[in-house]
Amino acid sequence: MPICRVCQEEKEASGFYPQQIRRDGESGECKECTKERVRNNRDEKIDYYRNYDRVRYRENDHRKDAARRSSESAAGIASRKKYRDRIKGTPKRKAHCAVNNAVRDGRLAKDSECFFCGAEGKLHAHHHDYSRPLDVFWLCTSCHGKLHTVNGDFLRGENRA
Secondary structure (H helix, E strand, C coil): CCECCCCCCECCHHHCCHHHECCCCCECCCHHHHHHHHHHHHHHCHHHHHHHHHHHHHCCHHHHHHHHHHHHCHHHHHHHHHHHHHHCCCHHHHHHHHHHHHHHHCCCCCCCECCCCCCECCEEEEECCCCCCCCEEEEEHHHHHHHHHHHCHHHHCCCCC
16 A cells, blocks of 8 residues: 655555556655645645636636626525625725715715726726725726735735625
8 A cells, every 4th residue: 555755654545646656656645635735835825826816717708607607696695695794884894885875865976987997887986995985986897806906905805804
């Protein structure tokens, strides 16, 4: 039976990925050690991998379609509800509500085009500071996502509830 070169345990061949067992009988690391190494690597470089995943998503239309279908599913709807419940009562949620109410009541005018690129259509209110809830930039979905990527607040969890 092969022995893992990391944990030094003797394991069945099924405890190794096929490429980890060589023809000469030598073995590499077992599945559990491989998984642990991969998890540790992602944790150590989490900012890099989150940004990589975000860019990968943005550049592939089939991934966007899959995400849209997922968000419309029962699980996607439940996930959004769970998020709304999690941020309830936070400064972030209060700022969102303040903007929505101000727009509804006519106290805040929604721009007709994106602050950065000038695109028209559905715009998001971007808060630079949640303690100033009506101080917002109106951005298209694309620019809003790019701004958070550049600022890094999605990467490090800043401004998150």
